[in-house]
Amino acid sequence: xxxxxxxxxxxxxxxxxxxxxxxxxxxxxxxxxxxxxxxxxxxxxxxxxxxxxxxxxxxxxxxxxxxxxxxxxxxxxxxxxxxxxxxxxxxxxxxxxxxxxxxxxxxxxxxxxxxxxxxxxxxxxxxxxxxxxxxxxxxxxxxxxxxxxxxxxxxxxxxxxxxxxxxxxxxxxxxxxxxxxxxxxxxxxxxxxxxxxxxxxxxxxxxxxxxxxxxxxxxxxxxxxxxxxxxxxxxxxxxxxxxxxxxxxxxxxxxxxxxxxxxxxxxxxxxxxxxxxxxxxxxxxxxxxxxxxxxxxxxxxxxxxxxxxxxxxxxxxxxxxxxxxxxxxxxxxxxxxxxxxxxxxxxxxxxxxxxxxxxxxxxxxxxxxxxxxxxxxxxxxxxxxxxxxxxxxxxxxxxxxxxxxxxxxxxxxxxxxxxxxxxxxxxxxxxxxxxxxxxxxxxxxxxxxxxxxxxxxxxxxxxxxxxxxxxxx
Amino acid sequence: xxxxxxxxxxxxxxxxxxxxxxxxxxxxxxxxxxxxxxxxxxxxxxxxxxxxxxxxxxxxxxxxxxxxxxxxxxxxxxxxxxxxxxxxxxxxxxxxxxxxxxxxxxxxxxxxxxxxxxxxxxxxxxxxxxxxxxxxxxxxxxxxxxxxxxxxxxxxxxxxxxxxxxxxxxxxxxxxxxxxxxxxxxxxxxxxxxxxxxxxxxxxxxxxxxxxxxxxxxxxxxxxxxxxxxxxxxxxxxxxxxxxxxxxxxxxxxxxxxxxxxxxxxxxxxxxxxxxxxxxxxxxxxxxxxxxxxxxxxxxxxxxxxxxxxxxxxxxxxxxxxxxxxxxxxxxxxxxxxxxxxxxxxxxxxxxxxxxxxxxxxxxxxxxxxxxxxxxxxxxxxxxxxxxxxxxxxxxxxxxxxxxxxxxxxxxxxxxxxxxxxxxxxxxxxxxxxxxxxxxxxxxxxxxxxxxxxxxxxxxxxxxxxxxxxxxx
Numbered sequence: 001x002x003x004x005x006x007x008x009x010x011x012x013x014x015x016x017x018x019x020x021x022x023x024x025x026x027x028x029x030x031x032x033x034x035x036x037x038x039x040x041x042x043x044x045x046x047x048x049x050x051x052x053x054x055x056x057x058x059x060x061x062x063x064x065x066x067x068x069x070x071x072x073x074x075x076x077x078x079x080x081x082x083x084x085x086x087x088x089x090x091x092x093x094x095x096x097x098x099x100x101x102x103x104x105x106x107x108x109x110x111x112x113x114x115x116x117x118x119x120x121x122x123x124x125x126x127x128x129x130x131x132x133x134x135x136x137x138x139x140x141x142x143x144x145x146x147x148x149x150x151x152x153x154x155x156x157x158x159x160x161x162x163x164x165x166x167x168x169x170x171x172x173x174x175x176x177x178x179x180x181x182x183x184x185x186x187x188x189x190x191x192x193x194x195x196x197x198x199x200x201x202x203x204x205x206x207x208x209x210x211x212x213x214x215x216x217x218x219x220x221x222x223x224x225x226x227x228x229x230x231x232x233x234x235x236x237x238x239x240x241x242x243x244x245x246x247x248x249x250x251x252x253x254x255x256x257x258x259x260x261x262x263x264x265x266x267x268x269x270x271x272x273x274x275x276x277x278x279x280x281x282x283x284x285x286x287x288x289x290x291x292x293x294x295x296x297x298x299x300x301x302x303x304x305x306x307x308x309x310x311x312x313x314x315x316x317x318x319x320x321x322x323x324x325x326x327x328x329x330x331x332x333x334x335x336x337x338x339x340x341x342x343x344x345x346x347x348x349x350x351x352x353x354x355x356x357x358x359x360x361x362x363x364x365x366x367x368x369x370x371x372x373x374x375x376x377x378x379x380x381x382x383x384x385x386x387x388x389x390x391x392x393x394x395x396x397x398x399x400x401x402x403x404x405x406x407x408x409x410x411x412x413x414x415x416x417x418x419x420x421x422x423x424x425x426x427x428x429x430x431x432x433x434x435x436x437x438x439x440x441x442x443x444x445x446x447x448x449x450x451x452x453x454x455x456x457x458x459x460x461x462x463x464x465x466x467x468x469x470x471x472x473x
Numbered sequence: 474x475x476x477x478x479x480x481x482x483x484x485x486x487x488x489x490x491x492x493x494x495x496x497x498x499x500x501x502x503x504x505x506x507x508x509x510x511x512x513x514x515x516x517x518x519x520x521x522x523x524x525x526x527x528x529x530x531x532x533x534x535x536x537x538x539x540x541x542x543x544x545x546x547x548x549x550x551x552x553x554x555x556x557x558x559x560x561x562x563x564x565x566x567x568x569x570x571x572x573x574x575x576x577x578x579x580x581x582x583x584x585x586x587x588x589x590x591x592x593x594x595x596x597x598x599x600x601x602x603x604x605x606x607x608x609x610x611x612x613x614x615x616x617x618x619x620x621x622x623x624x625x626x627x628x629x630x631x632x633x634x635x636x637x638x639x640x641x642x643x644x645x646x647x648x649x650x651x652x653x654x655x656x657x658x659x660x661x662x663x664x665x666x667x668x669x670x671x672x673x674x675x676x677x678x679x680x681x682x683x684x685x686x687x688x689x690x691x692x693x694x695x696x697x698x699x700x701x702x703x704x705x706x707x708x709x710x711x712x713x714x715x716x717x718x719x720x721x722x723x724x725x726x727x728x729x730x731x732x733x734x735x736x737x738x739x740x741x742x743x744x745x746x747x748x749x750x751x752x753x754x755x756x757x758x759x760x761x762x763x764x765x766x767x768x769x770x771x772x773x774x775x776x777x778x779x780x781x782x783x784x785x786x787x788x789x790x791x792x793x794x795x796x797x798x799x800x801x802x803x804x805x806x807x808x809x810x811x812x813x814x815x816x817x818x819x820x821x822x823x824x825x826x827x828x829x830x831x832x833x834x835x836x837x838x839x840x841x842x843x844x845x846x847x848x849x850x851x852x853x854x855x856x857x858x859x860x861x862x863x864x865x866x867x868x869x870x871x872x873x874x875x876x877x878x879x880x881x882x883x884x885x886x887x888x889x890x891x892x893x894x895x896x897x898x899x900x901x902x903x904x905x906x907x908x909x910x911x912x913x914x915x916x917x918x919x920x921x922x923x924x925x926x927x928x929x930x931x932x933x934x935x936x937x938x939x940x941x942x943x944x945x946x
Contacts, residue, residue: 043722043925050933054940249516249720249926448931452516453722455923460523462946467527470943473935 004039004062004464007076011117014140018156018172022190026142026158028223030117033144034080039064039464042081042246043453046471051445052087053108056471061113062456062464065246067266067283071110079113082121083284083300086111087442088429089126090133098130109134116141118149121159122300122317125151129169129185144177145227146235146301146318148334160193161227162219162318164334164356177221178210178231180334180357193221196357196375200418204410206375208355211405214377218337218359230361231337234320238286238303241268249453260434262443265451267298276311280430280443293328295432297443306342310350312432314423324348327370331423333358340366348374353391353419373416375406391416477512477535477937480549484590487613491629491645495663499615499631501696503590506617507553512537512937515554515719516926519944524918525560526581529944534586535929535937538719540739540756544583552586555594556757556773559584560915561902562599563606571603582607589614591622594632595773595790598624602642602658617650618700619708619774619791621807633666634700635692635791637807637829650694651683651704653807653830666694669830669848673891677883679848681828684878687850691810691832703834704810707793711759711776714741722926733907735916736760738924740771749784753903753916766801768905770916779815783823785905787896797821800843804896806831813839821847826864826892846889848879864889 001009012027019026042065048054055071062078070086089109090096096103109126112135121143127136128151136153143149143159152165159165160177169185176193183199191197194210219229226232245266258277263269266283273290280297281287290304293311298304303320312329315321319332323340327350332338334356340346344362348354349370360366360378368374368384373394376387386404394401397412408415427433431441456466474482485500492499515538521527528544535551543559562582563569569576582599585608594616600609601624611622613629621637630643633650642658649666656672664670667683692702699705718739731750736742739756746763753770754760763777766784771777776793785802788794792805796813800823805811807829813819817835821827822843833839833851841847841857846867849860859877867874870885881888900906904914929939 040923048930048940050930050935247722249722450513450928450931451926452928453924453926455925457521457523458921458923462523467521468943468945470941472941 002464003060003462004036004078007060007062007465008078008117010076011078011115011140011142014115015117015142015156015158018140019158019174021172021188022174024158024174024190029144029158029221030119030142032224033119033226034078036464039078039080040456040458043455044068044079044466045451045453047446047449047451048471049446049449053089053091054471054473055108055110056469058454058466058469060468061466063454063466064456064464066118071108073110073112073114075112075114077113077115078117079121080117080119082118082123084111084113084123085300086136087445088124089136096130096133101130103130103133105133107134109136111136112138114139116143118143118147120145120301121147121149123149124300124317125167127151127153128167129153131169144221145232146335148317150317150334160221162231162335162357166334166356177227178215178219178335178357193219194357196355198415200410200414202410204412204415205408206355206415207407208376209405210359210377214359231335234303234337234339235301238268241270241286242284259436260431260440260444262431262447264446278432278434278443280441280446282442295427297427297430297432312427314426314430316356316426319354327351329423329427330354331419331426337361348372351391353423376404391420475937476533476935477509477551480533480535480938481551481590483549484551484588484613484615487588488590488615488629488631491613492631492647494645494661495647497631497647497663502617502631502694503592503615505697506592506699507551509937512551512553513929513931516928517541517552517939518924518926520919520922520924521944522919522922526562526564527944527946528581528583529942531927531939531942533941534939536927536939537929537937544581545586546583547586549588550586551590552594553590553592555591555596557584557586557596558773559609560918561597562609569603569606574603576603576606578606580607582609584609585611587612589616591616591620593618593774594620594622596622597773597790598640600624600626601640602626604642617694618705619808621790623790623807633694635704635808635830639807639829650700651688651692651808651830666692667830669828671888673883673887675883677885677888678881679828679888680880681848682878683832683850687832704808707776707810708774711741714743714759715757732909733904733913733917735904735920737919751905751907751916753914753919755915768900770900770903770905785900787899787903789829789899792827800824802896802900803827804892804899810834821845824864826896849877864893 015026044063044066046068057073060076061074065081066079068084140156145161147159148164150166152168154170156172159175162178163175164180166182171187174190179191180196194215196208198206219231221227260278263281264283267281267285269287271289276294278295279292282300285298286303288305290307295312296309299317301318302315305322307321308325310328314331316334318335320337324346326348330348332354336358339361344365347367351371355375371391372388374388394412395416401408431443433439488499517536517539519541530546533549534547538554539552541557610626616632618634620632623639625638625641627643629645632648635651636648637653639655644660647663652664653669667688669681671679692704694700733751736754737756740754740758742760744762749767751768752765755773757773758771759776761778763780768785769782772790774791775788778795780794781798783801786799787804789807791808793810797819799821803821805827809831812834817838820840824844828848844864845861847861867885868889874881904916906912
């Protein structure tokens with residue numbers, strides 16, 4: 001057994017110990033997932049700028065193709081083609097508010113990945129757990145393709161492909177493929193594939209369950225096999241475009257960009273595009289024949305193809321927008337798949353919110369009115385009735401509400417205004433409101449960034465593992 | 474003053490303190506040498522394999538374009554486009570013999586570069602100083618373009634462009650441009666530009682002094698200006714070819730190579746070449762339309778153009794071989810410039826030794842007989858009489874010998890056999906004698922190598938300096 005195999009073996013055992021109550025064996029899901037040769041085929045890299053805290057420690061880990069920013073420790077883990085973005089970590093001296101309590105941070109927050117196996121996973125934001133404000137911990141965890149660990153310390157868990165845990169501390173859970181959970185804390189639970197679940201204590205709860213046949217079509221996972229379905233086909237079909245940009249040691253191309261705008265040199269930008277001021281195109285984003293209006297941001301693993309984005313539009317991590325026209329300040333949530341065609345375009349009116357993990361796959365044109373909440377699975381205008389609601393209407397709603405497979409209870413006001421508040425925060429954090437001086441965000445702070453590439457042992461007993469690396473200012 | 478400027482300022486002051494007795498101010502030689510923008514323009518990189526010890530510590534330094542291998546610490550230094558190759562460092566437990574003394578090494582040897590400024594300098598081999606066997610120290614030193622610090626701990630010194638210190642511990646010295654010194658120890662001395670000086674205590678001494686007008690033509694340095702002359706023009710004229718290879722994140726291309734052969738992906742290989750078994754082409758070597766016969770090695774900064782190398786030929790660091798035919802086991806010493814033309818080819822017979830820093834610049838064809846020692850400046854067959862001697866003849870010589878500007882005294886036998894012994898060692902160390910199993914050398918041990926690239930702060934007060942980086946197995 002090579003040292004790399006030992007690491008993998010150990011991760012499987014550790015996750016299984018945590019999941020023994022749920023009788024889950026993660027082994028068959030991970031053992032045949034990555035071709036061994038690929039662990040030495042792709043370099044990993046980390047970025048640093050004068051604007052970000054800097055601290056990396058990589059020990060006994062395989063990091064092929066992964067990207068790191070900020071402060072991050074990786075121990076005894078396999079982090080494969082993942083993005084670990086510590087640009088929203090809290091800093092020493094900040095205060096974390098939790099109800100009436102105020103917890104001052106005694107040190108800078110760090111992301112710590114330990115005894116885990118992450119494949120094409122995104123780790124971003126910061127620990128929203130008031131019980132552990134200085135450490136964003138990912139431990140004894142397996143997360144598969146395009147999983148999204150967003151502000152969510154996670155321990156002893158399995159996260160299926162395209163699954164998202166958002167602002168939620170997760171202990172000993174199995175989160176199914178394409179499931180989305182945002183509820184503060186979650187322990188010893190099994191979340192079905194395709195369940196979209198947002199809960200804020202007793203204040204409100206949003207629930208939607210994808211039908212099995214839809215999941216079967218778009219994203220499906222079986223033990224011992226790679227994930228499959230149209231979502232997988234879509235991203236795999238565009239994989240080749242990344243080869244060239246990852247094969248060049250490039251510099252950021254700032255000269256040709258509008259003021260305050262950042263297009264990562266690790267993004268694919270194809271065809272004819274118009275990219276306006278204060279736009280952020282993050283690494284591994286994919287832009288083709290599109291317009292990104294002022295203040296829009298295109299986050300990691302998002303795809304924007306043949307689309308018009310008016311401005312201040314957020315395409316969150318993993319969001320896909322194809323043949324669509326988005327009005328001003330449209331929010332497209334994590335891993336959504338908005339798939340129009342040249343003859344069946346999708347139009348989304350200004351101020352609308354597309355819930356995370358929404359699938360719109362059109363065979364005829366569709367227009368979503370302005371200021372509308374959209375969720376679930378839509379194929380034609382007939383689906384609007386059961387899978388959208390005007391934000392204004394929901395904001396005035398109190399109590400229970402059933403629309404198609406969606407169940408809502410509680411305060412519509414809190415839900416809508418909480419969401420809108422978060423969107424404002426995302427725009428601000430990404431630099432949409434930069435005025436040339438004040439309100440810089442990620443777009444401006446990463447305009448000029450250095451990337452260091454790192455590779456594993458090419459051969460010998462440590463083949464595929466990286467040397468111990470420590471970086472500080 | 475930026476932090477980088479402070480580092481430079483400090484280096485200048487520290488070197489000047491050491492050189493106060495020689496009234497040398499190195500400031501004017503270094504201050505305007507490198508365009509500030511270049512300190513952020515080129516990445517540095519380090520290699521590692523399962524066959525080499527691994528330890529790097531970079532602190533408060535600028536490393537633009539430099540390469541590191543083995544064990545190396547860099548503190549408060551500027552190491553610009555230099556090669557620091559720790560693949561011949563001694564290891565813990567080895568014994569260093571010095572006369573009748575035997576000194577066991579209590580730890581692995583490291584290269585330590587401290588408070589120094591190295592430009593396009595090569596650091597290789599190991600500390601030949603029995604007084605400091607575990608540390609190959611380069612401190613308070615300025616070394617300029619294509620300087621060569623070979624197995625030579627050096628402190629408080631200035632090394633001019635194309636200057637070499639070889640197997641010599643150097644304290645508080647000024648070594649002129651294109652000078653070559655090999656004499657064990659040297660302190661508080663000023664070596665004139667173009668002096669070639671090999672001394673082994675009372676056993677033998679070799680001395681040659683280039684005429685001023687030749688230095689003026691080939692390599693000349695004035696305070697406040699960049700080095701100039703035909704040697705500089707030659708390398709500057711080929712600079713563009715390196716841009717492409719340094720712009721790609723490549724893998725070693727092993728498939729198309731003969732067994733036991735290594736061509737660094739950071740070497741330029743142009744035109745039609747034939748590269749045979751057990752050949753080493755090191756990083757920054759330049760090969761064009763040439764044949765490298767079995768067991769030949771092309772070391773850093775060497776150029777082999779339109780030439781035929783029969784086999785087991787050594788082109789040492791910085792050696793240039795243009796339009797030449799070299800017989801078997803020809804040695805071309807450091808920084809030699811063998812410049813034939815298509816109509817005036819140079820032929821060097823088998824077993825000949827071209828002394829380091831030899832210039833052969835032809836306007837008519839020239840043939841150097843087999844088993845001949847060559848030195849100095851040759852332009853035509855008439856120069857053979859005063860600048861070559863059959864090795865056999867020299868080996869039988871005892872006492873003084875004057876030939877042209879060359880003065881020799883002592884034991885010709887020791888000089889010739891010592892040199893031949895060293896060449897055998899170089900061939901062995903580079904892997905020329907690899908039989909598919911035993912006697913692997915650099916060519917075989919670096920066949921499969923990983924490179925990590927590192928960049929400096931792109932902006933801000935630390936612009937041009939690298940973060941603190943520590944790497945271990």
